[in-house]
Amino acid sequence: MTNIWEIGTDIGGTFTDIIAIRRDTSETRIAKVPSRPHAPVQAMLEAIEAVGLRRSDVKRFIHGTTRITNAIVEERLPKIALIATKGFEDVLEIARYRRRDLYRLDIAPKAKSLVPREMCFALDERLDHEGQVLKPLAEAEIERLIAWLKETGVESVAVSLLHAYANPVHEQMLAERLKAIVPYVSLSHEINPEAREYERTSSTAFNAAAMPIAVEYLSELEERLPIGAGLQVFHSAGAMIPISAVKRRPLVMAMSGPAAGVAASVSIARQLKKSRVLTFDMGGTTTDVCLIVDGQAEMADGKMLGDRPLRQPMLAVHSIGAGGGSIVRAGAGGLTVGPESAGSEPGPACYGRGGTKPTITDANALLGYLNPETKLGDRIGIDVDAAARVIEPIAQGLGLSLTETALGIIRVANATMARALRRVTVERGIDGRDCTLLAFGGGGPMHAAGLAELYGITEIVVPAASSAFSALGCLTADFSFLQQQTLRVALDGIDLTRVTQRIEALGEQTVVPLLANAIPRDSIQIELVALMRYAAQADAIPVPFTMPLDVDRLRQDFLVKHRELFGYATNESCVIESVRAQARQPSTTEVSRPTTVLRAKAAPKRRCSFDGALDVMTDVIDRSAMTSVVIGPAIIEDAWSTVVLPAQWQATPDSNGNLYLAKVAS
């Protein structure tokens, strides 16, 4: 009876969610335990106990974590050194000249360099953009570097030489020699083999800074949960990867947490056969949104982290700094929500832990949406009076009632969210109103109907296990590995034989990590995407293709995509900037309806307010017992989440426990 459970966990800032599935019987268990920022491994082991299992019961353990992201954002990073081409060693300090805020002199215009100037080494060597060596790297220069490194005693170094993406020869020479004296070496041509020196160097420096943290944390996990290859983490591109592969490139974990939620959404989108889905994951401090088209999440080339660029292929998750804890302000300039947040400490006033500023969650509490009997994660209760006290001053200032004010706050919050949805759809030239909104996270199901109304979306799905949805994603995701390589070839006069060889070689490289995990070759699919642009453009747009390469087809598909995005296309010559290959073993995991119960017996009715319907006694429905259509207004609850169903909306459950929300046909 041992070793039959597969576990997914999502380690968030406040809570660690866990979901366990028993393969033979499909039994599913869910729990939520407080996170331990200073002992994350301990929290994971506690989570296993919380679902009533022993470590020896676990066959696979997959986790999504914000550990690396938080270390970067909170600037708790170890000291590293940067080795750059002479004349370019200040690249991180220079950045791209731009300041982050146009009109504020009180804040520093740019993020501080990740590497202080005395830790930047100018290496005498030089390549050109075609990879030709203009100045060879001399032995004496390597020795000078080694002497300097020994003197600094630094443990992790980033090597980012000019044009290394075109020819890694000098970086590779250094790698051989540095291995002996420095435990951690990050090379720019491995971390991010793409042109533009600041972005590549920044990404490489991030990797170097994350490496000691990642290795320490992952090693502890391996030691305390010794299940070998069954121990996996979730990577930014939306799939799982064995721990051994992460230690050298911890940066792939940078978007691990949000990516797991998107992966779960991908499974649901495929299962429900929804061709266009917008994910809406609203948490305490941030909200993440992502677009899924035809069962595939959109990919991005990178993102800003702590105002510094991190460039590598990842799910195109757009995060905004607004969540339940965002603070509401009223001033002469109007009413605004965020970007300041009450965070998890002290949190919203209604959590009764010393919060004194009005937040979105307080508005939700005041409207009656939160069950006053429930204890979140066994420790946080809801104090509606405290919410009223902090919203009162705003209501007085506006000359409105408390309820009207709270409803207004929710509308403004939804406008902020709508902006994030718009961002991810317009970047892909898609009309968000044609999408299904998939709402999860603590706040997603509460705000979904209001947001949909504002944005013009007509269908919402609140998935089963919506509160532990990211943890679920860890289990239901495909096993996959992704690589991207710069080709930079013009379609006119393309050398088809050579390009075909390069693409096929890339595909085969991508398969290797899967084969290493005993996945049979014939169950692996390789998906190819060309990143294409007009010769004179900088930004490339993704165009999926299959082998054998059909150049005319590719050109046509590019023109169609360009027209979709920008409304026009010309006959200029176009270029394949790079090719992205993803090897994937499609997931076969099916999740049955999880057993979850209401912790606190809900009263059958509660006084709630909605737009256009104030102070109405509202039905409170136990979601786990729901079998038929519910007409709003109603509140639908399970142990950890609340679905708000306004008047003129209806909720329909399916047999897997997903809820469909739609306007009642009038």
Next chain:
Amino acid sequence: MKLDPFAVEVIRHGLSAAAEEMSLVMTRSARSPLLREAGDLSSAITDAQGELVGQGRDIPVHLGAMAYTIRELLKVVPAATLSEGDVLIYNLGALGGNHLNDVKVVRPVFFEGDIVAFAVSLAHWPDIGGTWPGSYLAKAIDTFQEALRIPPIKVATAAGVSDAIVQFLKVNVRDPESCEGDLLGQIACTLAGKKRIIELCKQHSKAMFVAALSRLHDLSEAEMREAILGLPDGVYEGEDFLDDGGPGDEPARIHVKITIKGDEATFDLSESCDRVSNFCNTTSFIAKSAVAYSARIMSGRDMQQNGGALRPLTIITRPGSIFEPGLTAPVAAGNHETSLRIVDAIFLAMQDVIPERLSSGGATTSGMLSFAEPRQDGSWKMLYEVHAGGEGARHNRAGCAATRVHLTNTSNTPAEAIEANYNIRVEQQAIRWGSGGAGAYPGGDGVVRSYRILASSMHLTSCVERKLIPPFGLKGGAPGETARLTLTRGSEVIDVEGKSNLVLQRDDVITIEMCGGGGYGRA
């Protein structure tokens, strides 16, 4: 109409999001490196009267001038002559303009038969004809020498983009291929803005939308009035100088007299110098743009930048001065040099009143170098590159190194992108350590960048201020180092004029050392 405060906020979000989306569309589809790498473009939305109501996170000097771009346009092109689907293009200084390179593409947005807004795209074209590749001529005698002048023309109508006009533009610029792609990008950008505005109108009703725009002006006006009321009444004077172009080519004076009275402020620039002898003249709209930025800094508040915020401000310029030099004066560089000197003069005027809201003098020059290389077919390949200097220090922190300040915010073009696209090698791209002025908080350091020419010849334009007169320190802080521009030809090192046009040859190395920021407080 009853307006609830929440609807106004929802519409405000919608407008900002729409303007940001416009810039995104523009950057992603642009051809010129200046637009796609450096981001020298801006997007805005105005109300039906042409008052600014929404803007992207772009370039403050553009955004400030765009507050006038539509208002002035409507004086010569009455709204009644516009139809659904029309898109106008123009660049004249007299129409709320700044310099001829900044081409505006404007689309009126109709809803239920009426114009409810305008979507505006501004983009700096790397070349727009004229005497010299890049359209900056330091010693131009008039604006006809500078570039092609475009009055408001319908570049598109409901029937589509006018091929004749596109052809007309293409034959008058030196990089026609990029020009066409950039122009289509600008048109697409206004289309994106239009779609979002129509959505907002549908969602909230036309009447609500229009009322909300008017309310947004009122809110910003109230905020600005409250801020000015918080400043002590009085008359404050400040002045700073451009390096040259004044009488006898001496430094040119920029002077401001600020009168704060109750909740209103007057900025009188009349005592500034007369029309200058180089391309640093500018338009009154640029003066207003610089004042609008400075007033926002003086307010110490975060507010929606729109037409309402300008209402409590009176801005006076004198005919015949550098700010009203006549309709045909050369103005290419005034956009980013003279405008910044106004900010400097205002900060100096207010230094004893609100020092904690200001910063010491920063790198208030574009530090622009533009390179042009002829192609085989007679067209030209353009690289327009600005450089960052040091930020001025503040009362509680040192200035940041290598930063664009105040009205400017364009990026560098990465060395790896330059080398892949031009016959230029970037030999060095470093911090000019120690160039920031000393102080209790030192000023930020500038950058130093060297370009080696690999082509047989290359046309260069320089536009570098602060070579003579350094960025000031405040409260006893030392000024930053002045900028330097040198040409290394063989073993010879030659000083290059800050405002010049010259032809470089193979293996020439041009080096710019940008000025540092001023320090704050005694060291």
